[in-house]
Structure formats: structure tokens, C-alpha cells
């Protein structure tokens with residue numbers, strides 16, 4: 001595939017660009033994932049709560065692509081946090097995906113009010129030790145949640161998947177991740193395709209490179225070192241979003257992107273999700 005891989009802190013590798021399937025109904029997921037695999041994507045990001053692990057798994061099985069050439073991420077939903085319930089929920093996810101291991105298993109949200117993410121992560125360490133996940137990590141963890149996890153468990157998370165796009169650049173989290181060898185994975189990398197792709201700076205940079213706004217935004221992430229998982233069910237956009245390896249942003253472009261940071265979330269604040 002044309003997508004470069006990044007090496008995780010446990011030595012496994014992960015494609016820097018993958019396909020996100022949030023809000024894709026199970027029945028449509030098979031077709032969308034199949035389209036992505038045909039376009040060259042090898043990494044898929046799903047979650048128990050998305051309700052499309054079965055449809056996703058079907059596309060993986062039907063693709064004929066060797067298991068070792070795929071990278072599958074799923075996530076534990078909040079209601080299943082806790083040691084035993086995590087082990088049970090993981091079995092259900094594997095079964096729905098039709099796999100005997102995932103490449104990456106993430107705690108979907110820290111859900112700090114429940115105070116169960118440390119026990120949950122200890123179950124993740126068992127899943128990792130049993131070889132049923134090649135890597136484990138977290139999602140939506142604020143620096144304070146990561147620091148606590150690092151202090152109370154032994155496996156450093158391979159990844160923290162957080163909301164990140166040019167209008168929410170997450171400098172503090174990215175610096176902590178870099179210091180701790182945790183890969184930063186950007187969710188809603190296109191800002192959910194809403195206002196961001198019409199921001200004049202983004203449109204101007206796109207025009208300059210003869211590319212689309214989505215492509216230059218994805219390029220910005222890649223040059224920062226982020227993993228990205230753009231979502232689309234439209235074949236032409238699925239294609240367009242992976243065609244981002246034939247050009248580079250220059251220092252002026254990167255400076256212009258840097259100025260777009262507003263610290264504005266589209267999604268929920270991690271401290272408030274229960």
C-alpha cells in the first residue's frame with residue numbers, strides 16, 4: 001500500500017492513515033469498508049458503540065486480504081468498563097468482527113467520574129499478554145488521566161486517539177504523548193467536514209497545491225506525525241482522502257495552519273462523558 005506506517009512503542013506498526021466508520025450503519029459498513037480496501041486503505045477504526053463491527057468484519061473477510069496486512073482497531077464502550085466486564089465485552093467485539101485478534105484495542109473514553117479506567121486497563125494488559133490485541137491504548141484521555149494510568153499500570157498505551165484538527169490542535173496532549181512515546185491519533189481529522197473545509201486559509205492552500213481542502217488538511221496531520229482516520233461513505237471521497245502522499249505542504253502553509261487553532265471542540269469534553 002502507498003500509506004506509510006508508524007512504529008508503536010511496543011514495536012508493532014500501524015498505517016498512518018486509516019478508514020473511520022463512526023455513524024456508518026452496519027448494513028452499509030460492508031460496502032464502505034470494501035470500497036476503502038479497494039482504494040488501498042488497510043487500517044479500519046471501529047468501536048463497539050458504532051454497532052458496525054459485524055458489517056466491518058464481513059468486508060475484511062470478503063476482501064481476501066491477508067490478516068497480517070490489515071490493521072483493525074476497536075474500542076471498549078463506557079458501560080463495559082471494569083475488569084471482568086471488559087474481558088467479556090472484548091470477546092463480543094472479537095466475535096462480531098470475526099477475528100481472533102485485533103491490532104489495537106482502545107478504552108473509548110476515560111469516564112473519570114466512575115473511576116474504573118485503571119481496572120479496565122489492567123484487563124487490557126491481560127488481553128495484550130494473551131496475544132488477542134497486538135497493541136492497547138486509550139481514547140479521549142486528558143493529560144491528567146494519562147498521568148494516572150502511567151503511574152498505576154505497567155504497559156504504556158501505544159496510542160491516544162483524541163479529537164484533533166486545525167481548529168483544535170491539542171498542543172499539550174501532543175507534547176505529553178511525544179515525551180511518553182504515545183502515538184497521537186486524530187479523530188474527526190476533517191472537523192467532521194463542516195466549517196473547517198470552507199475556511200479561507202484552507203481553501204487558499206488547497207488551490208495553491210491543486211488539491212481539495214480535505215486533502216491539504218489530511219496532509220497537515222501527516223506532516224505533524226498524527227495518525228488520521230477520515231470517514232466517508234462516498235467512493236470518490238474515500239479515494240480522494242487516501243490520495244495525499246504525492247505532495248507536501250511548505251513552511252508557509254504550516255504556519256498558516258498553525259494560526260487556525262481556536263481550541264474549539266466539536267465533540268464532547270472528555271471530563272464530562274459518562
Ligand code: NAD
Nearest residue numbers: 020021022045187188189190191192193214230231232237
Ligand atoms: P471526519 O473529520 O473524518 O469527517 C467526516 C465527514 O467529513 C464525512 O461524513 C463527510 O461529511 C466529510 N468528508 C469526508 N471526506 C470528505 C472530502 N474528501 N471532502 C469533503 N468532505 C468530506 O469525522 P469523523 O467521522 O467524526 O471522524 C473520523 C473517525 O474518527 C470516525 O469515523 C471514527 O472512526 C473516529 N472517531 C472517534 C471518536 C472517539 O471518541 N474516539 C469520536 C469521533 C470519531
